[in-house]
Amino acid sequence: MAPGTRLVARYKGADYEVEVVAGEPGKTRYRFADGQEFKSPSAAGSAVMGGIACNGWRFWSLEGETAAPAAKPSPKRAQAAAQTAQAAAGKARPRCPRCGKQFVGVRQLAHHEANADRLCIAA
Ligand SMILES: [Zn+2]
Numbered sequence: 001m002a003p004g005t006r007l008v009a010r011y012k013g014a015d016y017e018v019e020v021v022a023g024e025p026g027k028t029r030y031r032f033a034d035g036q037e038f039k040s041p042s043a044a045g046s047a048v049m050g051g052i053a054c055n056g057w058r059f060w061s062l063e064g065e066t067a068a069p070a071a072k073p074s075p076k077r078a079q080a081a082a083q084t085a086q087a088a089a090g091k092a093r094p095r096c097p098r099c100g101k102q103f104v105g106v107r108q109l110a111h112h113e114a115n116a117d118r119l120c121i122a123a
Helices: 041-047 073-090 106-114
Strands: 006-011 013-021 028-032
Touching: 006 041, 013 041, 028 041
Parallel strands: none
Antiparallel strands: 006 013, 013 028
């Protein structure tokens, strides 16, 4: 967690905020606006909760991420849906019951069947 990052939490109707600040080399501390510092998000969350053990990563959210982002379909999912639709369209295509040839529409199939002696390899 980079120094300067702000973490926010709501507990019992009150909003809390800690700022990530640089501590000892390679370490960060979590500082409340009143100057209290804790060495982990869990310790800071626990302090908010009056000493109850706390999973800091669940307790705190990155500032600006408190509102659940609107669910957007992932491109992969959209692609899969398109493929499913294509497969369904493929299934819906009329097929000659004799030779199995597939047609783009019922008219093409009707034409094929009407001229089966010429067009249908199974006739
Ligand atoms: Zn046919």
